[in-house]
Amino acid sequence: MANTINLTLKVWRQKSSDSPGAFEIYQAHDIDTDLSFLEMLDVVNINLEKNGKEPIAFDHDCREGICGCCGAMINGQAHGPEHGTTLCQLHVRKFRDGDTLVIEPWRSRAFPVVRDLIVDRSAFDRIIQAGGYVTVRTGSAPEAHSLPVPKIDADEAFDSAACIGCGACVAACPNASAVLFVGAKISHLALLPQGRVERERRARAMVERMDLEGFGNCSNHYECEAACPKEISVRNIARLNREFFRAFVKG
Amino acid sequence: MTLDSKVPGGPVSEKWTRHKFDMKLVNPANKRKFTVIVVGTGLAGASAAASLSELGYQVKAFCLQDSPRRAHSIAAQGGINAAKNYQNDGDSVYRLFYDTVKGGDYRSREANVYRLAELSVNIIDQCVAQGVPFAREYGGMLDNRSFGGAQVSRTFYARGQTGQQLLLGAYSALCKEIAAGGVKMFPRREMLDLVVVGGRARGIVVRNMVDGSIESHAGDAVILATGGYGNVFYLSTNAKPCNVTATWRAARKGALFANPCFTQIHPTCIPVHGDCQSKLTLMSESLRNDGRIWVPNKSGDKRPPGQIPEQERDYYLERKYPSFGNLVPRDVASRNAKEVCDKGRGVGSTGMAVYLDFRDSIQRLGRSTIEARYGNLFQMYEKIVDDDPYQVPMMIYPAIHYTMGGLWVDYNLMSNLPGLHVLGEANFSDHGANRLGASALMQGLADGYFVIPYTLGHYFASNRLDPVKAEAPEFKEAEQSARQRIQKFLSLKGKKTVDEFHRDLGLLLWDKCGMSRNQAGLEEALRKIPEIREEFSKNLVVNGSADSLNQSLEKAGRVADFLEFAELLVLDALERKESCGGHFREESQTEEGEALRDDVNFCHVSAWEWAGEGKKPILHKEPLVFDEVHLAQRSYK
Amino acid sequence: MSSESRCALRSSILRKQIVAVTGLILTGFLAGHLAGNFLIFLGPEAFNGYSEKLHAIPELLWLVRLGLIAAFLIHVITTILLTLENRQARGERYAVNGSKSEESLKFAKKTMIYTGLLVLFFLVLHLSDFTLSDKEGPASMIAAGEGNPPRNLGLYGLVWNSFLEPWRAGVYIAVMLVLGLHLSHGIQSLCQTLGFYRNDLVPGIRKLSLVLGLLAAIGFSSVPLFINIVRTPPL
């Protein structure tokens, strides 16, 4: 039969971006350890709702670890204690009966809280809009095989492109820096011949936007890599640094 | 009402080329005078919005998520088909067309499917140019695999994250256009109504999901690319917010809803484990290439799998379908799993699962080969189920995965409501009664990149559109009714949460209108759905307010629409007395228990017209004509 | 300067790269300094001779000194500014601070600014003790061997005498350990910031950084240790 445990949740509640927030404590009783973390919150929410209270708001969509919607700090760890995992893929069995979990939203000046555990990550979209694309019009593409790409490059580009844009890197970084996110996109496109044409412009524009959004600076703590659910390497940051320098030198 | 599919004349292979020439063009200088509303920014919506903006139209794009990059398309794993014939294994546009018509069990429109196959090759070129990191061979060329039982290798893939990479490609094109000013993006907006002015779709009413405000947006055409309605079953492999609201609201405004009963069930999903489960996870179909599916011979055999000797196991797919074995199509594999479980031979704590066993392949090929092929899937399984599939067989069970039904559209992807265009999974699609693997991504992108940019221009060039403002009374009315609905939900103060109602509805549908359907069950469902709806309208509890972020309120609107739509789905299933594709009517089967199509009576698209509250919807039929592919019963024996 | 490159100068990454380059210069200086220190083991002639050679062309010496001072100031000021910015970037603090990183040298990373500031304060002392003080005065007098009259051993004598005071030696060694810690993260950090991303090199660079940090700490500490063990200079 299913195992169940009891948890104490200390959850950040905040009505909107301009109202103050505070922690509230909830008991999660008899939680089936096979539930995912978000399903555990669902159970807590149903109880809240039945007692006339507003449920805890949290972002979620695919619940498969690919859309990058979900995420929160669990006892100071982005997406909880398990490595290479999003919150929706974290399971209650990773906790022990009686544990107290402090659940907080991502904290960064660039990610204002929208409500409870939901933050506004539109800064990421604006960074991509600044240059995270190849300028190619629909219909103008050449035959796909006209440009061979070495398998190693394609595989490495994929490793970088695996970023789901969840924001855990920013949340975990002691400086709330976004360089892993930006580095992953820059690397993805710099590794492919299709992306190289615009590399200088892209690096300059994306970094400028990143700075404008109010993210911190990287001081090579590598907490981002440890928190990344897709285990994206900090080598992407090194590549970003080089791409940016190259763009600077080329003027 | 007569349904005019507007399929152009000429041989199937020339229809699209001719049609492109025959369609009228909009003067480049005039394009910026047209505003296009695109609802949904998944593969279909994002590609459409970006391409239309490139042409010079003013685009307003809407999505539910905080960013267009998170649309449900992101979850697609397996790959995307294209008739490139890079493998020199005999593929061609014609073969892809043929396979898709046959795979759809002859319930799709030939001309549309041919165009889809034709455009498939351009999609790959476009995506590669955007920087989509498809898998490659050592020579630097694109790699392909065979997928979903296809006899040629035509599937392009990016590890197990093809949907993600394609969506990021379309999203980047969209971002480029947002930066250029052609697209204005409205994230965290939920479309609550379609606005029809002078008989044409001219705008939408949305709720800003952050501050709750109700907004009207007017335009010259509306494009719905809002995905499928699989979540009507509550548990499905779809992302949580997938809904029918956008398409259903359009249907209530006069758009026809076609083939709602055509839903696809995927055979290899992780089984349901308990009442609090919120969604089902798909395990790639490719697992069936090396895994063997079995259940114990005896019902109620509760021994652990390792203790069940070989002669007491039933490899039922291999037994019943010797030539296809474990690789039979999705619908056949799913139905058989249900059948053995219904006989009490299912495994796992709920008895609703079958084994997918890799023991023999591990012995034959070695653990490292299996690890190289499926390592990430095994890892994912272990993460969710906490069992090691290298040691114990996986447990799988079918789950709702995709919906072939959707709003009816003509060859130009326009619904019967002028100005309303529907793309991607949201339209009734080119997949007939059953979709082949790796072809939904293809369809979404073909619609968005390569069809709508032409056909929408034709609509604009051939119609005189009067200016319409968001202050028009039609908008005010729609806003008003949206507000009333919201107030109603908040005022009920009942005892049952939205999720609980949703679960009730899902269980009922899955039971009566899931993998196999019969008249008695469908009629029972038709009686029970209104009961749930009735209780919903009295006993629902939604706390909080309308003017803030309120996720329960969002869900309440979606479930309310599912509760209305479910009735149509069941009605359609009841009316279609044949078995075809994903729709298996127990009354219509061969002696061996296989699906039996009835081409004499049902070779048509069923398109339903909303007749008003409490009235039976009106059925319109679009007959399907097959000039190229000859009607035949599928057989996998 | 074009407006574009001025804007780049304000950019987070370029400023980090400035810190990295100045760090690299200072690391190079430390390496030279350490090599010079080792001459102590060869006796007063070698050590003082080296010092005199350095002073032979004062213009050159001052040029180098100015360069180093500039590098140092830029390194310190930029880092302080970046650190202040980073504090702001978080906004509201976390109630619980955790980490998922399994790296062993988290301490070194977290304390870079503090270890750096400590070295800065020490430097002031260190300069006034040695560089700026009188190298021919009584502090340089050492009686080499039993019964011999004290001789003036110049800088050598000054260094020797001051390290004979246990608290000075203690403080010096402690600061050198801190410096080693700073370098153990700093060296690999500057490689990362300057864009070394090759998969085959990165693990090596990280190890090298650790080893170099350790070597610097041991190397610098070896002089006061040696002096306190021998107590009288082997002349």
Ligand SMILES: Cc1cc2nc3c(=O)[nH]c(=O)nc-3n(C[C@H](O)[C@H](O)[C@H](O)COP(=O)(O)OP(=O)(O)OC[C@H]3O[C@@H](n4cnc5c(N)ncnc54)[C@H](O)[C@@H]3O)c2cc1C
């Ligand atoms: C687990 C899984 C795996 C799959 N694997 C494959 C595969 O390998 N190959 C393949 O070809 N297909 C696959 N599919 C199917 C395929 O992913 C989908 O059919 C396809 O991505 C649908 O794309 P779309 O653009 O039509 O809609 P979606 O991607 O669903 O996008 C819908 C958009 O509409 C928006 N929206 C919805 N409702 C509203 C509303 N009321 N108001 C405002 N906006 C709204 C959403 O925010 C979103 O932006 C898979 C599906 C699943 C579930």
Ligand code: FES
């Ligand atoms: S909900 Fe999609 S990644 Fe967690």
